[in-house]
Amino acid sequence: MKTILITGASSGIGEATARHFQAQGWNVIATMRSADSTGELAALDNVHLARLDVTDPASIAAAVKQGIERFGRIDVLLNNAGYGAYGALEAFSMERIRRQFDTNVIGLLEVTKSVLPHMRENRSGTIINISSIGGQITFPLGTLYHGTKFAVEGLSEALHYELEPLGIRVRIVEPGMIRTNFGGSSFDFALDDSLPDYAPTAEAMGRVFSRLASSPSAPATVAEVIWGAANDSGDRLRFRAGPDAVALLDQRHQQDDATFIGGIKELMKP
Template identity: 80%
Template sequence: MKTILITGASSGIGAATARHFQAKGWNVIATMRTPENSPELGALENVHLARLDVTDAGSIATAVAEGIERFGKVDVVLNNAGYGAYGALEAFSMERIRRQFDTNVLGVMEVTKAVLPHFRQNRSGTIINVSSIGGQITFPLGALYHGTKFAVEGLSEALHYELEPLGIRVRIVQPGMIRTNFGGSSFDFAMDENLPDYAPMAEAMGRLFGKLAANPSAPETVAQVIWDAANETGSRLRFRAGPDAEELLDARKHQDDETFIGGIKQMMAP
């Protein structure tokens, strides 16, 4: 029986993926900052809840060790934990900027480093990093969030080279707009009333997001794509999740900067 370790498994994509893999007969190490808040997930057969904060190296090491002790082996790690920071760069303190990168980028690296000795010893394993359509395209006021997701894309692609000879696979999952709490606890918006110059752009961003999020995909859609990525035996690196991801990423691939960015600006118009 195979085992997956998931970060950010308390809700949204992480929780849906935990349930999906458990239903498929896998062992699941479902990690989150407050596992006591997810008793229903923990009650499922072959699911182990563990506390893991991706900004806390000690909790990462402990959760990985617990999972290996419980199930004997980890086959797949899903780096899913993260959140989105949007707003004018000037409106963010350096503390909030560092928190965004600590969570979305350094957290991915820390978890990955923690499992690599285990994977190298077994000469097998799969690392799946949840990026976003925002890892290859950008939206207004998203310098922080897109900066982190572009970084996830780059570090994942580079890791693909160095780990493939060791029998370790790397996969990137790129969700589009998903029906999760991304606009709630997983969203950090900064707007400073002392910076009114950015107010029109914030209004435009609201219009854009309203159009893009009109028909979001369910978290279960991403869970299925993650399942496909975990079971991919070839060299495929990127996996899109959601029809909007297919449409937007295809457009970005085939259009020049002026054309694509111009289209985004048109969607922002009143």
């Protein structure tokens, strides 16, 4: 029986993926920042719950150790934990800037490094990193979030070369607009009343997201794509999740910068 370790499994994509893999007969190491956020996962067979905060190295090491002790091996790592910081760069303190990169990039690398010795010893394994359409295209006031997701795309592609000779595969999953708590606890928006120059762009960003997020996909949609990525035996690197992700990324790749960015600016208009 195979085993997957999932970060950020308390809700949204992480929880949906835990349920999907468990239903397919896998062992699941479902990790989350708070032990109080276990929800209904605790009642499922072959699910081990562990505290893991991607900004806390000790918790990462402990969760990986517990998972291996419980199930004997880790076949797939899903780096899912993350959140989005949006707003004018000037409105963010350096502490909040570092928190965004520590969570979405440094934390992902720390978890990956913790699992790699085990996978390297077994000469097998798959690492799946959750990126976003925002890892290849950008929206207004997304300097921090898009910066982290572009980083995830680059580091994942480089790791693909690095780990393939060792029998370890790397996959990138790029969701579009998903019905999760991204706009709630997983969203950090900085708005500073002392910076009114950015107010029109903030209003425009609201219009962009309202138009793009009119029909978000369910987290289960991403879970199914993750399942496909975990079980794909080929050398495919990127997997899109959601019809909007397919359409927007196709559009981005078919257009030059001026044309695509012009389209985003059109969305920003009242």
